[in-house]
Amino acid sequence: MSYVIIGNSVAAVGAIEAIRRIDKETPITVISDEPYAVYSRPLISELLAGQVKEEMMGYRAPDFYERHGVEAKLGTRVVSIDSKKKTVKTEAGESIGYNKLLIATGGTPFVPPMKGRELGRVMTFIKMDDAKKIEEMLPELKHVVVIGAGLIGLKAAESLHHRGVKVTVVELADRVMATVLDVEAGKVVQDALENAGIDIITGDTVDEILGDNMGLVNGVKMKSGEALDCDAVIVAIGVVPNAAFAKASGVEVNRGIITDDHMRTNLPDVYAAGDVTEGLDYLSGDNRVMPIWPNAYIQGKIAGFNMTGEERIFTGGLAVNSIELFGVPVVTAGMSNVDSDDLEVLKKSEGGSYRKIVLRDNKVVGAVLVGNIDRAGLVTGLIRERIDISAMRERLLADDFGYIDFPVELRKERLGVAL
Amino acid sequence: MKTYQLPEVKIERDKDRCIDCQVCVRQCAFEAHKVDEDGDVYSEDEKCVACQRCVSLCPTNALTIKDNTPFVKDNANWTAETQKYIWKQAETGGVLLTGMGNPKPYPIYWDHMLLNASQVTNPSIDPLREPMELRTYLGSKPDKIDIKMVDGEPVLNTKLAPQLMVKTPILFSAMSFGAVSYSVCEGLARASKELGTFWNTGEGGLPQNLYEYGPNTIVQVASGRFGVHSEYLDAAAAIEIKIGQGAKPGIGGHLPGEKVGPVVSRTRMIPEGSDAISPAPHHDIYSIEDLSQLIYSLKEATEYTKPISVKISAVHNVAAIASGIARAGADIIAIDGFRGGTGAAPTMIRDNVGIPIELAIAAVDTRLRDEAIRNRVSVIAAGGFRNSADVIKAIALGADAVYLGTAALVAMGCHVCQMCYTGKCNWGIATQDPYLEKRLNPDVAAERLFNLVSGWSHEIAEMLGGMGLNAIESLRGNRLHLRSIGLSTEEMDILGLQAAGSPMA
């Protein structure tokens, strides 16, 4: 008997920790193409900014694998799965048998087909090596263009700015963080970035990356026709599931690997979790790829339990994002930026602070908080537990919204009983 | 109107110690502490009532409340207090109101009585090694008992009147729900159960949730008849007819409508928000015979299963009145001396009407003995018992047991600021404000009361043992164990005491 996990990030850790809560014996093998023990990917921006040292990047203690009885095959890429023989094959030709297999290979940055994308110093920014590469070239960088004003792009921009590099962010939409923020919230964030000295170009995109005779980036040409000089380009448009090898091995893949509520794929004893999957969305009830850190852990955990035979149901992922840019914290949860007739929006804007709550049938389904984000989790909890907010509607936007505003019985249950 | 009243206290805040945590601000219902826009805390002396709540809770001991008795030109007649009262009335035109018991420096006779102890002869008893009986029974005792022998065993052939058994001669005095908070009632009830003694509802009725403590509860029937119904009488261990109260002999009571919230309203059976006015007399009692009718009505109502107590203030004619009460059929007479507390009384009455409990106990005990009816009633003394020595002296003077009111409140946190009537008690005692009431956790209240009475009981046992006695009942009325010091002959006569130094008779 053995468990094999392909991938070595948060979903893998979720699975390992769940498996070991039930099954302390059976060997677990983790296979990852990255050479590092599990580290925190969201921290690469802090690493680049010089705020976190490499030795602090570990997501778990150095003895994590040992303590959990895990054999970690790092720097090893899996190329195929044979679900009949129950083996996975590595790039080096090694065949590793499994009884239960978890695919947790995460996502790959999406780089759209455009002229110049093969040039030197056209970068993506999701792995530790990406940060290290940028670090190496830092002395040569005076101006960097970041394509995409999502979480990754903006964190990359902030980090480079901290290192003294001039940054221009180019975003096709009309505002930053357009997937999760509405116009008002986007403006607060954009103001913060611009006040700090970052150039933001919205409603435009890079049409072509220009290179010099050394094959290195020296500028970009915008769709609008404008051209900018720069020394590097970071493409941060988004990530796509890293599922090609799985698909080739017979795993059913739509945008991501299709999973059921046990995190099972279509192949027997093969599970999938994290950014590679297309799992249930808690609020919409549809399946979709939700590349969100906590979601990956939870999916990994559910998969882990089910792999041991301990049945657990995945009730659906809830999109939550937290980011702080130049001292302005921004958090979003659920349907933070969806327009629909059945939704009711409460919002309040004061100074640099913005608070928005999205309701559907007297239940919170989405929230955005900018500036004062204290106790935002109370609202997230309302979403997750589908609590009727009729009795506290008037208080939802208050800065000091708290348990005091909850119905007494619910509050007592929450405070008296551990969730 | 601009007040001419001068601040009586000074609040000193040690700014080096103050951390601006605002605990004092939140704790003061009189708003003597405030916080300004910068978050700096400051105080307003004139609002302070010296209840010491802020001092007790200040986590850095930054606060001290000091006496700031206003300086008025030296004058024994027109003292600062006298002038304060006049200013107050000149501003309000009202009756001066106050709380708690008579604070005036009248003689405290307890402090002029000394207890005896055994030496060599009749050796003392160590209560840690030998049995010591603090238990006593409150109720009417027969003139004689008849015993018959059945199969060689003695069997009591006399029907005894109902008795209250107390494990220690200390009961909790009547304090009504409404005047005091629910937490106080719960604390008293729970402590009584633990201690094997009784608490007294006063005229506030018995809150529904406290019916389970009925076996440790004395319920009152007072002139307003608030909260009196058959389940109330049935729930109780004994019933007390309240005629008078030491703090305000001769006048009734008044619970303002603000204090009559939903629970008080249900318990007293009066509309929410209405004033609860207890008339000065019972309108059906104008004679001992009328009193007797009420006593027997209550006995009938409860089928002669519960002792009936009658509570009166200690007034000039207390001995004769007590005799009448005993003859009217009461099982217990409770006498409340002029230092007994109150939630609200006119200051002039509290400070000038009634007599000290020490004199009343002696006078009543003597009178009932002289009339050979002392056995017919038990005597509970009340009114300012401060410690276990006061209690044991009261018993030696002739009481069967004592009631604690003020001491119980002090145990629960009261600092005797005398502002009970304002309803803003910062200790959660004399208030119906739910925000303030929470400050008295019934768990804590019950525990502190239990501790206090346990401590006093230990001390009483020690002192009894020292006198060579092993039962509290052996001391009752045994005035030879007391000697007076510094009293006039008349006072010694009334108290029935010899001077310290005079030999055992």
Add this chain to the structure above:
Amino acid sequence: MKRVYTKEEACIGCRLCEVHCLTEHSRSKNIIKAHKKEFPRAISRVLVEELRPVSFAVQCRHCDEPVCVEACITGAITKDESGKVVHDEEKCVGCWTCVLVCPHGAPRRDLERRKVAKCDLCPDRETPACVEMCPNRALVYEER
């Protein structure tokens, strides 16, 4: 495991729990120094909510399935063998993800240090400071 529970019927809203929590988590553990001399000032991990007459203290519930542990991006928050949800300040980068997901709103933001502060059940004491110093026993530390 033992947890801190609030008894709202006994909470008097004095906020001494906050004062003593801050002190316990200061460098000096001296109440006056902690409040007046230490910069950055420690912050309390317990929060009193109040709408008079109701008040109660809220702090980390040390959940059985803590969402914060699952959501923490750096691995700073873990659940130890005793069941305690522990927070490693060294690893915390102040991303506020736990603030966003905790259904109790328990993690507090320490803006000076840019780190989260949460109840650690006072590892240096037998009974957490908030419980021990509550003047009205409105907080209890017990197994339920």
